Structure formats: structure tokens, C-alpha cells
Amino acid sequence: MRLFDSMKPQLVRALVVVGLAATGAVLLFYTVAYLLTPLFAWLSPTLNPTLYDLGFYGACPLQKYVSSDVTGLRTTAIKWDESCDNGYVLLTPSGDSVGAPGPTIIDSQGEVVWKAEGYQVTTNLKVQKYKGQDYLTFWSGKKWGSLGAGSYFMLDSSYRVAYEVKAVGENMFGDLHEFKITNDDTALLTVYHTVDADLSPLGKASSGWLTENTFQEIDIATGELLFEWRASEHVDLTEGYMWNPFGGYLRNSPFDYYHLNSMDKDSHGNYLISARHTHTITSLSPTGEIQWILGGRHNQFTDLSGGAALDFRWQHDARWWSEEEGILTLFDNQEGGVLNREGPYSKGMMLKLDVANRTVELLHEYISLQKTRAPSQGSVQYLPESNHMFVGWGHSPAFSEYSLNGTLLCEHHFGASWLHVWNRAVSYRSFKSTTWVGRPREPPSVKIEDQTLYVSWNGATEVVAWELQGAVTEADDYEFTALDVIDKEAFEESFELTDLWEYTRFRVAALDRTGQVLSHSEVVSYHYEGGWWRTIFAVLAWAVVFTICWHVYKRIWRWKHTGANGFKWKSYELRTRQIPK
Numbered sequence: 001m002r003l004f005d006s007m008k009p010q011l012v013r014a015l016v017v018v019g020l021a022a023t024g025a026v027l028l029f030y031t032v033a034y035l036l037t038p039l040f041a042w043l044s045p046t047l048n049p050t051l052y053d054l055g056f057y058g059a060c061p062l063q064k065y066v067s068s069d070v071t072g073l074r075t076t077a078i079k080w081d082e083s084c085d086n087g088y089v090l091l092t093p094s095g096d097s098v099g100a101p102g103p104t105i106i107d108s109q110g111e112v113v114w115k116a117e118g119y120q121v122t123t124n125l126k127v128q129k130y131k132g133q134d135y136l137t138f139w140s141g142k143k144w145g146s147l148g149a150g151s152y153f154m155l156d157s158s159y160r161v162a163y164e165v166k167a168v169g170e171n172m173f174g175d176l177h178e179f180k181i182t183n184d185d186t187a188l189l190t191v192y193h194t195v196d197a198d199l200s201p202l203g204k205a206s207s208g209w210l211t212e213n214t215f216q217e218i219d220i221a222t223g224e225l226l227f228e229w230r231a232s233e234h235v236d237l238t239e240g241y242m243w244n245p246f247g248g249y250l251r252n253s254p255f256d257y258y259h260l261n262s263m264d265k266d267s268h269g270n271y272l273i274s275a276r277h278t279h280t281i282t283s284l285s286p287t288g289e290i291q292w293i294l295g296g297r298h299n300q301f302t303d304l305s306g307g308a309a310l311d312f313r314w315q316h317d318a319r320w321w322s323e324e325e326g327i328l329t330l331f332d333n334q335e336g337g338v339l340n341r342e343g344p345y346s347k348g349m350m351l352k353l354d355v356a357n358r359t360v361e362l363l364h365e366y367i368s369l370q371k372t373r374a375p376s377q378g379s380v381q382y383l384p385e386s387n388h389m390f391v392g393w394g395h396s397p398a399f400s401e402y403s404l405n406g407t408l409l410c411e412h413h414f415g416a417s418w419l420h421v422w423n424r425a426v427s428y429r430s431f432k433s434t435t436w437v438g439r440p441r442e443p444p445s446v447k448i449e450d451q452t453l454y455v456s457w458n459g460a461t462e463v464v465a466w467e468l469q470g471a472v473t474e475a476d477d478y479e480f481t482a483l484d485v486i487d488k489e490a491f492e493e494s495f496e497l498t499d500l501w502e503y504t505r506f507r508v509a510a511l512d513r514t515g516q517v518l519s520h521s522e523v524v525s526y527h528y529e530g531g532w533w534r535t536i537f538a539v540l541a542w543a544v545v546f547t548i549c550w551h552v553y554k555r556i557w558r559w560k561h562t563g564a565n566g567f568k569w570k571s572y573e574l575r576t577r578q579i580p581k
């Protein structure tokens with residue numbers, strides 16, 4: 001009581017004001033979020049991507065389902081062209097706003113096709129061929145800053161782990177940046193490990209710590225190490241551009257001068273490698289000798305495009321587009337974090353090299369609609385079926401598709417682009433696959449909620465329609481009858497069960513393009529309890545409403561025609577009082 005007595009009126013007033021302000025803020029938030037935003041979006045569909053990018057739907061809008069526990073992305077198309085309508089997009093969303101992270105496949109319209117939860121952090125989801133067969137490959141493990149320690153998974157078309165590939169050696173762990181299956185059915189993978197090193201050439205401690213950038217070539221079938229290359233044995237410490245005044249003094253904060261992020265192997269057994277911190281793309285002989293260097297402090301190429309071809313900085317994902325013609329593609333970040341900014345925006349690039357004459361020429365550039373900046377990560381992929389280029393914007397939650405000449409055709413966002421600097425949603429690389437076929441081992445998943453049956457089949461790529469089937473209880477060996485068919489458009493579809501009270505068991509058949517059944521869901525027992533008691537309840541409810549209305553009507557009628565006010569409480573009171581005692 002004392003507390004309340006001593007409370008000053010001002011304090012009470014202040015608390016009331018704060019309380020009102022907080023309530024006002026909450027009301028304003030909900031009004032904007034649930035009333036104004038959908039209203040704007042409805043009034044102007046063209047405004048929707050802008051609202052999305054501003055974060056009105058959240059930093060990374062997500063979607064929940066009834067029949068599945070996975071959480072899907074809700075993407076938005078900010079540019080769309082029919083010619084992009086082929087293939088699946090492969091992402092590894094991670095970041096503070098993506099909910100449960102995990103490798104994700106979405107279709108060209110942005111609908112989730114497959115999502116796996118339960119792996120650790122994943123990167124680099126891709127379809128790669130091994131011994132002539134498609135595998136879904138990705139890295140999974142622990143991530144520290146931009147490095148990782150884990151292993152590489154290869155899933156077959158049933159999403160079973162067919163191979164788990166690991167780095168070879170003591171304290172050598174597969175890093176997140178690269179896992180490339182070569183035409184020789186071997187795997188190239190990155191390993192970042194800490195070694196002690198003399199960093200005095202960098203003006204740092206002579207007994208310092210270095211991130212050694214190693215890549216290994218592994219025989220996938222046996223796990224045997226075939227080849228290993230260590231950057232520090234070939235590349236001088238002073239070739240880096242990374243400015244990190246604190247790196248290299250402590251074992252748990254080593255200095256990363258090279259940052260190897262992609263390797264590829266050509267038909268002659270040479271390796272093409274990309275190092276972000278030296279701005280170099282380097283060709284190595286099959287025994288690891290440097291053959292030539294493109295970009296960086298020791299660039300060997302003359303730029304025939306007046307500087308535009310050698311303009312890349314902090315790049316990723318260098319690949320031969322045509323080995324014979326000397327054409328390669330890469331993702332040019334132009335930025336290595338806040339301390340290392342160069343150009344105004346990131347871009348994909350296609351370069352033509354004349355290795356014999358040491359010349360380079362810029363053929364095409366791939367720039368996003370909003371001139372996206374990606375301070376880290378990113379990828380460029382050639383799509384042979386459509387002759388398009390596909391660019392993943394790494395740190396920025398976006399992917400784009402282009403004509404070969406750089407004309408932007410389509411762009412999707414899977415997070416609010418205005419918030420990307422806060423690391424809310426990223427995908428290390430983004431790829432497109434037109435060949436992936438998923439046939440999950442588990443049957444389609446069904447769940448009934450509120451008289452509606454929901455169905456989904458995580459990972460299945462061949463379902464074109466769902467058929468609802470029902471059976472009547474009494475029969476022991478019940479037979480199913482087809483009740484309804486709907487097209488599969490989204491990850492999850494649903495059937496209303498309201499009018500199907502005579503059926504007590506349901507299942508759903510997944511139909512392919514030709515109408516063949518791919519699989520049946522499990523059978524769910526359910527009886528629409530609407531049957532008789534719901535009808536009786538409804539009749540009773542209507543009877544009550546009718547009686548009330550009838551009485552009201554009668555009284556009004558009497559009051560109008562006889563003047564007897566049967567409406568007022570008073571007359572009731574008077575009447576009750578007049579009852580003789």
C-alpha cells in the first residue's frame with residue numbers, strides 16, 4: 001500500500017502516457033501490417049515488390065504448411081518473362097530471418113518443391129553429374145565467419161545420401177566454398193586450415209597465424225586423396241588486397257590473404273581457380289604449377305576493353321564457358337565488406353581470353369535490376385537449354401536470369417533487398433536445374449484440419465495433379481472411390497471434406513503427366529461430424545432466432561395498432577406490481 005501511496009501523480013500520468021503510446025504503436029503496426037499493406041498490394045499489384053523489398057512482409061517472408069513441418073520461402077518476382085519458365089532454382093537460405101535454414105528447391109514461379117531441415121548450415125546446393133547420373137550436392141557443417149568445417153553430401157533422386165565426401169588429413173575439414181565434381185568423376189573441394197607463419201612481409205608478427213587455402217581432389221568412390229594444392233607454397237603473402245589490421249596475431253583469428261572460392265578442371269587436367277582476396281583467376285597445370293594469372297597485382301593479361309575486362313574485384317565462381325574459345329564467366333562482387341569497397345554494384349561477367357597472346361576482352365555483363373551490391377558470395381551459371389545466364393546475388397537475397405548478351409529477363413527476391421546488409425537472408429550461390437527429378441521414398445503427406453484435407457509431397461517433381469479418394473466404413477476390405485481431382489500448383493494443395501459425410505476413410509493419389517498414380521498417401525480415418533447433429537443444431541438455432549424475431553414483431557405491431565406499449569420495461573414492471581398480493 002505504501003508504494004501506491006508514495007506514488008507521485010506525475011509518475012502515474014507518465015505511466016499512463018507510456019502505456020497509451022505503446023498501445024498506439026502496436027495498433028499502428030497491426031493496422032499497417034494487416035490492413036494497409038494488403039490494401040496497397042491489392043490496389044496496386046505493381047507496388048507489391050516494392051513493399052516486399054522494403055520489408056513490409058518481413059526481412060525474409062516465410063510460408064508454413066499444414067501437411068508438412070517445413071517452412072518455405074515466399075519469393076517475389078520483380079521482373080518476369082515467360083522464357084524463364086523452365087527448371088528449378090536451388091538455394092541454401094541462411095541468415096537471421098530465414099527460420100529453419102536448409103537446402104531448398106523452388107520452381108520457376110517461386111513455389112517450394114523441396115526443403116530439407118535438420119542439416120547444419122548448408123551452402124552450394126547444385127545438381128551435378130557423377131558417373132552419368134544426377135546428384136543433388138551441397139556442403140553442410142559448422143560455419144565460422146566466412147569459413148566452414150564440414151563435409152559434402154550427394155543425394156540421389158530419392159533424396160537419400162548416396163555419398164558423403166570428406167577432406168583427407170588430420171584437422172582437414174571440407175570448407176563451404178567449393179565442391180565440384182569433375183568430368184573424371186573426382187571431386188574438387190576447398191579446405192581452410194590454420195597454420196603458423198611468418199607474417200613479417202605484411203608488417204605483422206613473424207610468428208603469426210595464417211589461413212592456409214588448400215584444395216584437394218578426391219576420388220569419390222574410394223575417398224582417396226589424388227591431388228592437393230596449398231596456396232602459400234605458390235602465391236606470395238603480399239599479393240593480397242584484404243585489409244584486416246587485427247588478423248594474424250591469434251590462432252583463432254588467422255589472416256586469410258588468399259581466400260580460394262572456386263576450382264574447376266578442364267579437359268587437359270589444368271585447374272582454373274578463383275581467389276577473392278588477391279582478385280585473381282589462375283590457371284594451374286595438372287601438377288599445380290601456375291600457368292597464367294588473370295587480374296590482381298601480377299596480372300599477365302592486356303585488357304582489350306579499356307579496363308572493363310580486368311575490372312573485377314573480390315570475385316567468386318570462375319568457370320570455363322567454352323574452354324576451346326577461351327571464354328569464362330565469373331561473379332564480380334566489387335566489394336569485400338565495409339572496409340574493402342570498390343565499385344558501385346556487383347555484376348556477372350563473361351570474358352574472352354587469348355591465352356597465347358595474353359589478352360582479355362569483356363564480352364557481356366550481367367547487372368541486376370536494382371544494381372544489387374553483394375559484399376560476399378555470389379554465382380554465375382550458364383543454362384545451355386535456354387542459352388540464358390543465371391546469376392545468384394549471394395549476400396543479397398536475389399537471383400536473376402539473362403539473355404546471353406546481358407538483357408535482364410527475370411529477377412526474383414527471397415528477402416527484402418533493402419535489409420540485406422543486415423545479413424537477414426542469404427544464399428551462398430543460386431543455381432538452376434532443368435534436369436532434376438525428385439522421387440521421394442516417403443509417401444505424400446496428408447493432414448486434416450477444419451474439415452479440409454491438406455496434401456503435399458516434399459521433393460516430388462513429377463506430380464501434376466492430386467486425386468482425393470474416399471471409402472465407406474462398413475466394408476472390411478474397403479475400396480476407394482475417386483472423389484475429386486485438382487491440379488498441383490503450389491507446394492501444398494487442399495480438398496474440402498464438408499459434403500463428404502458418407503465417407504470415413506480418405507487418401508490422396510499423386511498423378512503424373514499421363515494420369516498414372518505415382519504414389520498414395522497413407523489412409524486417414526475421418527468422419528465429417530457435420531452429419532445429423534450439426535443439422536439438428538442448425539435447425540434449433542434457426543428456431544430460436546425465428547421465435548425472438550416473431551415476438552419482437554408482435555410487440556411492435558401491437559404498439560402501433562393498439563397503443564399498448566408492450567416494449568418498455570416499465571410496463572412490465574407496472575404489470576408485475578399490479579399482481580394482487
Ligand SMILES: *[C@@H]1O[C@H](CO)[C@@H](O)[C@H](O)[C@H]1NC(C)=O
Pocket residue numbers: 354356357
Ligand atoms: C595472337 O597469336 C596468334 C598466334 O597464336 C597470332 O596468329 C595472332 O596474330 C595474334 N593476335 C594478336 C591480336 O596479336
Ligand SMILES: *[C@@H]1O[C@H](CO)[C@@H](O)[C@H](O)[C@H]1NC(C)=O
Pocket residue numbers: 403404405406407
Ligand atoms: C539480346 O538477345 C536477345 C535474345 O537473343 C535479343 O532479343 C535482344 O535484342 C538482344 N539485345 C541486345 C542489346 O543485343
